[in-house]
Amino acid sequence: MTPTRSDFPRDFHFGAATSAYQVEGAVYEDGRGASMWDSFAHHSGCIADASTGDVACDHYHRMEDDVALMQRLGHTAYRFSVAWPRVLPQGRGEVNPRGLDFYDRLVDLLLEQGIAPYATLYHWDLPLALHDQGGWLQRDTCHAFAEFAGVVARRLGDRVHSYATLNEPRCSATVGYLEGRHAPGLMDRRKALLAAHHLLLAHGLALPVLRSFTTTAKIGVVLDVKPYYPADKLAATAQAVRRADGVFNRWFLDPLLLGHYPQDIWEAEGACVPQLSATALEHDLRTIAQPIDSLGLNYYTRGVVVHEPTRPFPHVREVPVEGAQHTTMGWEIYPQGLYDMLVRIARDYPALDLFIAENGAALRDTVANGAVHDPVRVQYLQSHLGAVARARQDGVPLSAYIAWSLLDNFEWGKGYTQRFGLCHVDYATQVRTPKASALWLRDFITQQPAAA
Ligand code: IFM
Numbered sequence: 001m002t003p004t005r006s007d008f009p010r011d012f013h014f015g016a017a018t019s020a021y022q023v024e025g026a027v028y029e030d031g032r033g034a035s036m037w038d039s040f041a042h043h044s045g046c047i048a049d050a051s052t053g054d055v056a057c058d059h060y061h062r063m064e065d066d067v068a069l070m071q072r073l074g075h076t077a078y079r080f081s082v083a084w085p086r087v088l089p090q091g092r093g094e095v096n097p098r099g100l101d102f103y104d105r106l107v108d109l110l111l112e113q114g115i116a117p118y119a120t121l122y123h124w125d126l127p128l129a130l131h132d133q134g135g136w137l138q139r140d141t142c143h144a145f146a147e148f149a150g151v152v153a154r155r156l157g158d159r160v161h162s163y164a165t166l167n168e169p170r171c172s173a174t175v176g177y178l179e180g181r182h183a184p185g186l187m188d189r190r191k192a193l194l195a196a197h198h199l200l201l202a203h204g205l206a207l208p209v210l211r212s213f214t215t216t217a218k219i220g221v222v223l224d225v226k227p228y229y230p231a232d233k234l235a236a237t238a239q240a241v242r243r244a245d246g247v248f249n250r251w252f253l254d255p256l257l258l259g260h261y262p263q264d265i266w267e268a269e270g271a272c273v274p275q276l277s278a279t280a281l282e283h284d285l286r287t288i289a290q291p292i293d294s295l296g297l298n299y300y301t302r303g304v305v306v307h308e309p310t311r312p313f314p315h316v317r318e319v320p321v322e323g324a325q326h327t328t329m330g331w332e333i334y335p336q337g338l339y340d341m342l343v344r345i346a347r348d349y350p351a352l353d354l355f356i357a358e359n360g361a362a363l364r365d366t367v368a369n370g371a372v373h374d375p376v377r378v379q380y381l382q383s384h385l386g387a388v389a390r391a392r393q394d395g396v397p398l399s400a401y402i403a404w405s406l407l408d409n410f411e412w413g414k415g416y417t418q419r420f421g422l423c424h425v426d427y428a429t430q431v432r433t434p435k436a437s438a439l440w441l442r443d444f445i446t447q448q449p450a451a452a
Contacts, residue, residue: 001389003388006448007389011399012450014076014077015402017118017406018407020081021083021410022123030098034129040184046413047413047415049417051416053410055427058430063105068113073423073439076116079296081125086102089129118164119162122167126183137198145205146205150213154213157217162355169199204290207219208290220292220293221292222357225249226248226302227303228245228305230304246314255285295349295355297354297356303318305319338384342391356384359384360377360404363377367426370433371433388401407432422437
């Protein structure tokens with residue numbers, strides 16, 4: 001379906017997202033403490049182009065201009081993250097007022113421009129001081145996170161449209177503690193599942209704290225979701241699909257929204273699951289599953305899989321899809337997967353407001369004559385907005401579409417080699433050039449009538 005603005009209600013938000021470490025830079029300024037990503041980028045040797053987030057998009061110094069850019073692009077929402085070590089340099093205890101001032105100013109500027117602030121509290125930049133005490137393997141980090149959430153919400157309060165506790169706890173736990181490609185660079189299944197549990201618990205502990213400082217903001221969490229499909233008709237493949245979905249999606253959706261871990265995966269993980277007494281687990285799950293107002297979903301691609309017994313649990317292998325189009329991340333472009341995922345989540349976890357918190361494509365973008373021609377991204381945005389419009393028509397409650405990303409930025413282990421931005425960033429000069437896709441999205445948002 002080719003979407004039009006009139007497929008979306010007037011109050012539907014359109015915008016773009018970033019995260020603190022990926023765009024802010026200014027890592028040594030105004031009292032910011034170090035995060036585990038500062039240390040990982042500088043010392044692990046795991047960043048593709050040996051870069052760091054030290055300067056990134058220099059957004060910390062260019063925030064006013066970047067907000068003006070969003071306004072020119074017609075955005076009505078901006079999703080950003082608050083750098084925990086900028087606000088609490090040691091992770092807990094003494095607050096750094098200059099750090100908090102930055103987000104305070106950002107929120108005011110957004111509101112002046114009619115842009116709804118969507119704040120994420122944890123987008124992977126754990127304060128190094130807490131990492132040194134065990135990070136997400138330590139239960140106490142969950143309490144430190146709840147304190148941090150309180151410090152931020154006390155200051156930003158009702159001015160924020162929506163608070164997300166965490167961005168992609170799956171990615172934090174799996175890529176950071178099992179695959180070792182992200183900070184803190186560990187490769188241990190037990191630790192990954194423990195980190196995942198603590199991240200979820202941190203979310204749960206933060207919820208009442210956030211609620212105590214706002215009556216109007218929507219409070220929730222952002223998950224990365226990926227639908228899996230069978231590569232063939234074998235029964236073993238169908239089971240592999242179920243396991244892949246269990247590990248990637250249900251392991252996070254079920255505890256947050258149903259109050260239990262998926263039984264099939266819990267049993268299959270055996271001794272790797274968090275070692276808690278039944279009473280302690282039940283208590284944690286009650287904390288984790290407190291009601292939320294909205295769930296943000298990050299969607300990029302799908303997985304087509306077969307059963308692969310030689311691989312560690314979940315014993316699956318993704319197979320390439322012939323003829324498919326891919327981004328420079330190697331991710332297949334598959335908008336139908338977004339529709340399928342939305343319909344499935346609305347069916348399995350009903351009565352929950354959903355929004356797209358990230359969706360985008362990394363491509364080989366270059367500036368020529370002051371412009372960036374990126375027809376593949378235009379097509380990507382159009383087809384994924386079409387999937388969102390179709391899901392809405394079919395009854396899925398969706399309130400925003402937020403693209404990843406406003407700017408090209410530091411793509412974690414891939415450094416600056418991947419360009420996801422609606423706006424191209426020349427890292428030598430920090431010049432931002434809206435790509436053709438940004439202008440297409442601007443026209444989509446502003447030049448067509450909205451539904452009533
Ligand atoms: O850049 C990341 C972002 O930080 C989290 N979601 C996926 C994006 C693209 O990999």
